[in-house]
Structures are given as C-alpha cells and as structure tokens.
Amino acid sequence: MKEPLDFSAFQPQVDAFINYLRHEKQHSPHTISAYQRDLTRVMKQMVLDDVSSWQQIQERQLKNWLGLWHGEGLSSRSLQRLISSLRRFYQFLLSRGEVANNPAQLLRAPKMGKPLPITLDADQVGQLLDDLAGQADNDPLKCRDLAILELFYSSGLRLAELTALNLDSFSNGFSQVRVIGKRSKERVVPVGSKARAALERWLACRPLLLTADSGEAVFLSKPGKRISTRQIQNRIQQFAREAGMPVSVHPHMLRHSFASHLLESSGDLRAVQELLGHSDISTTQIYTHLDFQHLAAVYDKAHPRAKKK
Template identity: 50%
Template sequence: MDESAGRILTDFLSELKFEKRVSPHTLSNYRRDIELLARFCRDKAILHWRDVQQSHIRSHIAQRHRQGIGSKSLQRELSAIRSFYRFQLKKGWIDNNPAQHVKAPKQARKLPKTLDVDQMVGLLDAGADSILELRDLAMFELFYSSGLRLGELAALNLDDLDLPDRALLVREGKGGKSRVLPVGSQAVKAVGQWLPHRQAMALKDVPALFVSARGTRLSPRSIQLRLVRWCRQKEITARIHPHMLRHSFASHLLESSQDLRAVQELLGHSSISTTQIYTHLDFQHLAEIYDKAHPRAKIKPK
C-alpha cells in the first residue's frame, strides 16, 4: 500500500492512545489486526484503504480462518477493522465501511463433558468418612438428582428444601427465574443424613443449606474445591468439575425419557435450542432406538 495508508493507520492509533486512552495491550492488538489487513491488501495489489471492498474483507477473514484462527479472534479482528474504517469515515476520507456487514465464521459449539451412569454411581457410592464428607455427598447427590447449576446449589437455603414432598425451590436461577425441582430418593437420604450436623454447625441467622466448618454459607468456589478433594480422596482419576454433574443429569435423563421439553424445564433453559446440545451426546443411543422402533428402518433395499 502507498505511504498515505501508513499515515492513516498512525493517525488512527494515535487517536486510540491519546483520545480514547485504550490500554497498551488493546493498542497492540489493533495495530496487529490492521497490519494483517494491510499485508492482505499488498498481496492483492490494493494501494489505498478506500479501494478495499466488502468482498476483500470477507476474503481476508476467510483466509485467516483457513489458517486456523478461531472465531473469537476473527470477531476481534473484524471489530478492529470496523473501528478503523469508522475513523476514516469520520475524517471524510472514505464513503463507506466495507467491514460493516462482514461476520466471522460461527464457532463450533463445544459439547459438554459428561460422566456415564457407572462413573456417576462410582462417584456417589464412594462413601462418606466424616461430617464434612456427609455434607459433600449431599451436595453432589443434589447436583445430579436435580440438575442444579453451581450457583443455584450454593444459594440454596434450608427453607427451599421440602424433603417429605421430595422437592426443592430454586428461587433465582439464570435470568432471575425460579423453578421447583424434584429430588431423588438417594439425594433425600443424603441430605437427611447431613441436616442434623448442619443444625449444629450453622451460625445463628445463616439460612444456607450447606455451610462450612465455620458455620457460614459455602461459596461456589469452595464447593468446586470440595469436589476436587472428594475425587482425590476416593481415588477417582477422572477430572470432574461441578457442571459435569449437571450435564450428566441432563444427558442421562434425555437418554432415558427422550423428552426434550421436560429436560428444558428441569434445567431452567429459556430456549430449547440450549437444551438441544444434549441430543448430540445421545445421538448414537437415539439412532439405536430408531432402528429398533421405526417400522421402515429395517427394510432393506432390493
């Protein structure tokens, strides 16, 4: 590109640094992202920023994607390019922003990691050897029994639990929505064994269902660390984090019931598209059911 292109980039970076006062890290990212575009333009014999078309931006991003650059990084690069062209528009040097409507490739959705039924049984049947482990087992049983989020479990109060009716109330789930969830018999048993100790340990006026040895509410981070400790103490080698219990709940329930809407309600998902990710985990199982149940699945072509 010609010398004026370099001066325009210098002016843009100066505005970011002195007027918008962006961090040195952000400034470095903007410089690199625009210089990558400039290199693309040189390879295409494009001399001026005003000569760059939407098709050029799209080709540049596609080339970066083929080089293995992830969706989030490409979104950041496009954001930098759009800002650079908005700067030029403001100065009156160009007539349009060629990056305005260009989108980065969608990031592949990662499937949640789950435990199979045997692994869950091994985790929950490992046995509690202390009062704190009785508490931990009650937490993990509730995780898996009711498909709770980590924050929801930590926020549970004693009054939110109804053991006779085998139910619990999530007062403020994601998006501030409440929901009532069933509690399985094993979780009822584990929580019932913990409650007498909780009464003795909890400080006055602490409503939390799960409290620390100091009598205060357990934080989400503490629950996470207790799960790590549980696995280490019980010689469970798999790397397990709290949401794997929620994911396993969803996967196992969907596998058994095939009722996507019910699983959506239990998980507290506002959109069924979020719940549908678990159908990918169970596709092989669903395919087997299809082969066995569909009247024309087994008909072989002549």
C-alpha cells in the same frame, strides 16, 4: 522463489497507525503486533484482488474476504479480532481525512460454536459419590458434602440454586425440591432416593453446626452460616482429586452429567429442558450432541465394519 508482495500503495497508512498506537496510545508490543498481523493479512488480500487503496474497499468486499479466511480455517475469535483491528484502523484514517467512510463498522464475524460441556460418565460419578459416602460416617461436614453432590447429580441444580435452598424448599418427604432459577423462574424437580437418603443423613447432623446466623439455610458452613458457592467449588475439586478423577470436577459438570445421562436413557429432550430450567430448548439441544458422541463411540468400538484396519 516468489516475489515479495508490494504493499507500497497502502503500507504508509498502516505505519502511521502503528506509530499512533505505539507513541500516542502507548499500547503494549503484543497488542501492536496483533494489529500489524491483522492489517498485513488484509494488505495481502488487497494485492491479490488488485485493490489499489484503502478508500477503494467496500463492506461487501470485506464480507467476502471474511468468508474466504473463515473457509481457510481462521477461527471466529480471530476473525472478530481482525474486524476490530480494521474498524479502529479506519477510524484513524477517517480522523485524518484519508477515507470517506468506515466499511468495517457494521461487520460481524461468524458466530463461534459453543464448546460441548464436559461430563463424567455414570461410573465416574458413582465412584466419586461412593468414595465420599465411605468417609461421611463420622464427619458432619463430609456428610453435608455428600448430600450436596448427590443433590447436584440427582436434580441437575445450578450452584446458585443449591446454595439458596431453605428447609421449606423441599416437599413430599424430600422427594421434590423447589428452586428459583435464572430470571427468578421457579421450577420443581424430583429428588432421587440416594439424594433423599443423603439429605436426611445430613439434616440429622445439621443441628451440630446451628448458630444464630444459620436461619433456614439447608447447607451450612463450619461457622454455622449459609455455605458459599466458593466453599462448595473447593470441596468438590478436593474430593474429585482424592477420588482420582481424570478431569477437574466442578458443580456445573455434575449438572451437565445429570442432563447427559438422563437424555441418553430417556431420549426426552423436552423433559430434560424442563428439569434444567432452560427457557429455550436450543440450549438443551447441546446434550443431544453429547449423546450422539457416546453412540458414535459405541458404534466405532463395536461394529465390525467400523473398525480401522
């Protein structure tokens, strides 16, 4: 049986800090527990490295410990919280004159890896659009929704870009659309034949919803005003559920699917960057990971030497 670690040299300061959080700052038990857990981890390391006091710890030592804990599997999010706990603890010690500086003040946790975007495969997108197309014949709102979904997938628009579209945003027989993206950056992107057909079908129905408030907005709500982002999100989720999609579908998922499928077919990262309106190609590169995942899945399934026995 292991001997318990001896924290007696530095536990009193932690106890005083926890009491300060509990009684003076009146933090919740959950928050206090998180601080206690983080500082206990540090105290364990202090014992292992023969550190005798909080005053003795230097920034370089904390950086080494962060690297160690990261290697042991502590996530970037947890490390960031631990740094925050240490920073505040040392501020407390400084206010009491028990340390001369705050070694955690300039610490930074390793960057958190961005999660890969979730996409639908081409068959799933086709199923979603075909299901909606079958319902749009006698319903102007579903005719509008079909044009919206087709345009998301055809041109990779952001939600805000699509809701802001006006009638004069299209050119060359609806084969191109001009959008204003982030930081007011303008770009022109192609519109595929399926999306053009859906748009023309919707524009034939659009006069049924026209009011004095409609203006030049392409997509209108039932009361005749420009459709809101929330309405689009809700309608897409509803249709995805009805079509039996295995995940919750949102507008940006269609943009992700557009980028992933285009890159998978063309391999042209620069072109996809331009179509998406990314100012930095590193933002677009996340889709190369999706493409590799697809290739790896095909390999694992098809290659005779890849199959597990």
